Amino acid sequence: MAHAHTTTDIIYGLYTDETDLLHAVKQAGDAHMDIWNVYTPFPVHGLDPLLGLSESRLHIAGFIFGSLGLLTAFLGMSWIFTRDWPVIFGGKPYWPVPSFIPITFELTVLFAAIGMVVTFYTVSGMGPGTMYPILDPRITDDKFCIAFDKTSMTGSDVDAINNFFENTGAAEIHSKEIA
Amino acid sequence: MSAPISPVRNPLITGSKTYHQITEDLCSPTERAPNPTWVIAFLISVTVFGFGLFCIAWTIWKGIGTWGSNRTIGWAWDITNFVWWIGIGHAGTLISAILLLFRQKWRTGVNRAAEAMTIFAVMCAALFPGIHVGRAWVVFYFFPYPNTRGPLWPNFNSPLLWDLFAISTYFTVSLLFWYTGLVPDFATVRDRAKGIRKKVYNVLSFGWxxxxxxxxxxxxxxxxxxxxxxxxxxxxxxxxxxxxATSVIPGWHTTIFPPYFVAGAIFSGFAMVLTLMLITRKVLSLEDYITIEHVESMNKVILATGSIVGVAYLTELFIAWYSGYIYEQFAFFNRAVGIYWWSYFGMMACNVISPQFFWSKKLRRNVTFTFFMSIFINIGMWFERFVIIATTLARDYLPSSWSFYKPTWVEIGIYLGTMGLFFTLYLIFVRVAPVVAIAEVKSILKSSGDQYVKGHETYHETAPLREVHH
Structure with a gap:
């Protein structure tokens, strides 16, 4: 990810097919090349293990927020009907657990969904108006991009990367300095 | 990469598209100036919506007495329309959620628009409970919040309160789901845009x-x-x-209601998706993305859910007879041959008989026929709710309080107004967002694009899953 207040010198190759991208990423991994980031127009399956990305933990966040919703709803209703303001409705008990099921379920889902979505945008650093430097506008169209950070690379390292891009069938190779 | 290609599936993307063509085809409707048809449709929708707002203001100003509801028939068009709209709002999440879990690839062509439709339909639906309470300005009393009235809490035993929670949650979750799906596509539009459009889509795309x-x-x-x-x-x-179902009104107090309502909701929701998508694909030339395969798949869902609804109707009739309970028997007798017999007839004809035509493959794949069927089903499902609500209430226990209901111009205006709202929002949606999920369609191109599935006919029956290597 880009660091604040420093410029990063990026060299990136664009591929036209996800198959080529996967082969290239695999080759880069085998050669122990340090990939800065990979950008694709749609989720490419099989990419995560090649990049060594660990499984997303969003579902854990979902479980925690869902549990919070469940407890909020159930304990909240229980407190209201048994402690704060007990009322007899149609001769039923003060604590009518089956009646609480629908609202408890709904709030579990509501909390889980809102919590997960907020977590997703927070950990991904995204939100309304967030701006990230865009390496190439065609990445969201039809280009698959592998980017390397060449800020601290020597000339021969850059040559190696150029060779790598050419050998793996990159359609285009570009450099870009990003803030 | 190799994509497994099913030998028995037909292509879901036709026209030998490349990734770039998909972007072009699906972004271009948001990029060109609106055509006169759109402008006319939009003006009509906004006008009708405006009239609906006037009727709502009239209701709130004058009181609920401006409606045709009376002491016997306390729920009528308001709740009929509420249930109708909320039912329509069920297809979107079914398509995007349940079909995602079942890995149905045809979902990608229609999920975006169906989810948008869900959100707009739920907005239309939520309007009715809000105004039918009479004192709409204190409608926030519904929500349990610490207040200075005791604190006085709502009754958590009440299904009406459960409904408030269910619909609020459904709306919120559908909106979040829909918007999260839209973010990558907004980024695609952003990266093609210039000037002020780029700024707007930059905000919408959350920096994707x-x-x-x-x-x-x-x-x-x-x-x-x-x-x-x-x-x-x-x-x-x-x-x-x-x-x-939790009330003690004959004809309502039945355990079959939950599955029967859910099936009916999916049935009507798919009908509305078809109505809209058949127009949208024609107007925006999306025939390569919303193909006859998509139409047929949706018609199969309509056939299945329509048949469930039909079985539910017959089960209700049988149980009414079998229960030996005369009030229950009378409720169904009254529905079929009472004063509102025509709405029962409309319901049976549109919901039970008409979907059976979809046993024919030829009719399932006929766009014109499907379009008319989708309209029939929408009408039929409206009648179903009217039959359940107004017809049942019109003949209650005491013959002295039997009554008749007909809507006033105010109620008709509000109903039309929700149609106006729905189409206004949908028309804005097709101008602002890609109607088909771009990234998701790209992700199925290699497994469902016609250039990759060519020759699939020869693989019927015998061939196992084959792998295509590039």
């Missing part, structure tokens, strides 16, 4: 870059949201049916 880790999280989020939205969508109409 397409990084591998973001895609991974995005897919994880979509999957878990689908997982929790699946029971949610089933719960919503179940709880709507509780509004009736």
């Amino acid at each position: 870059t397409g990084a591998a880790k973001h895609w991974q999280r995005w897919e994880s989020l979509s999957l878990v949201l689908a997982g929790i939205a699946t029971p949610l969508v089933l719960s919503v109409h179940t709880i709507v049916s509780f509004d009736f």
Whole structure:
């Protein structure tokens, strides 16, 4: 990810097919090349293990927020009907657990969904108006991009990367300095 | 990469599209100036919506007496329209959530528009409970919040309150799910845009870059949201049916209501998706993305759910007879041959008989026929709710209080107004957002694009899954 207040010198190759991208990423991994980031127009399956990305933990966040919703709803209703303001409705008990099921379920889902979505945008650093430097506008169209950070690379390292891009069938190779 | 290609599936993307062509085709409707048809449709929708707003203001100003409801028939068009709209709002989440879990690829062509439709339909639906309470300015009393009136809490035993929670949750979750799906596509539009458009789409796209880790999280989020939205969508109409089923009104007090309402909701929701998508694909030339395969798949869902609804109607009749309970028997006798017999007839003809035509493959794949059927089903499902609500209430226990209901111009105006709202929002949606999910369609191109599935006919029956290597 880009660091604040420093410029990063990026060299990136664009591929036209996800198959080529996967082969290239695999080759880069085998050669122990340090990939800065990979950008694709749609989720490419099989990419995560090649990049060594660990499984997303969003579902854990979902479980925690869902549990919070469940407890909020159930304990909240229980407190209201048994402690704060007990009322007899149609001769039923003060604590009518089956009646609480629908609202408890709904709030579990509501909390889980809102919590997960907020977590997703927070950990991904995204939100309304967030701006990230865009390496190439065609990445969201039809280009698959592998980017390397060449800020601290020597000339021969850059040559190696150029060779790598050419050998793996990159359609285009570009450099870009990003803030 | 190799994509497994099913030998028995027909292509879902035709016209030998490349990734770039998909972007072009699906972004261009948001990029060109609106055509006169759109402008006319939009003006009509806004005008009708405006009239609806006037009728709502009239209701709030003059009181609920401006409606045709009376002491016997306390619920009529308001709740009929509420249930009708909320039912229509069920297809979107079914398509995007349940079909995602079942890995149905045809989902990608229609999920975006269906989810948008869900959100707009739920907005139309939520309007009715809000205004039918009479004193709409204190409608926030519904919500349990610490207040200075005691504190006085709502009754958590009440299905009407459960409904408030169900619909609020459904709306919120559907909106989050829909918007999360839209973010990568807004980024695609942003990267093609210039000037002020670029700024607007930059805000809408939340700074999406397409990084591998973001895609991974995005897919994880979509999957878990689908997982929790699946029971949610089933719960919503179940709880709507509780509004009736937990009462002690003959004809309402039945345990079949939850599954029957859910099936009916999916049935009507798919009908509305078809009505809209058949127009949209024609007007925006999206025939390569919303193909006859998509139409046929949706017609199969309509056939299945329509048949469930039909079985439910017959089961209700049988149980009414078999129960030996004369009030229950009378409720159904009254529905079929009472003063509102024509709405029962309309319901039976449109919901039970008409979907049976879809046993024919030829008719399932006929766009014109499907379009008319989708309209019939929407009408039929409206009649169903009218039969359940107004017809049943019109003949209650005491013959001295039997009554008749007909809507006033105010109620008709509000109903038309919700149509206006629905189409206004939909027309804005097709101008602002890609109607078909761009990234998701690209992700199925290699497995469902016609250039990759060519020759599939010869693989019928015998061939196992084959792998295509590039």
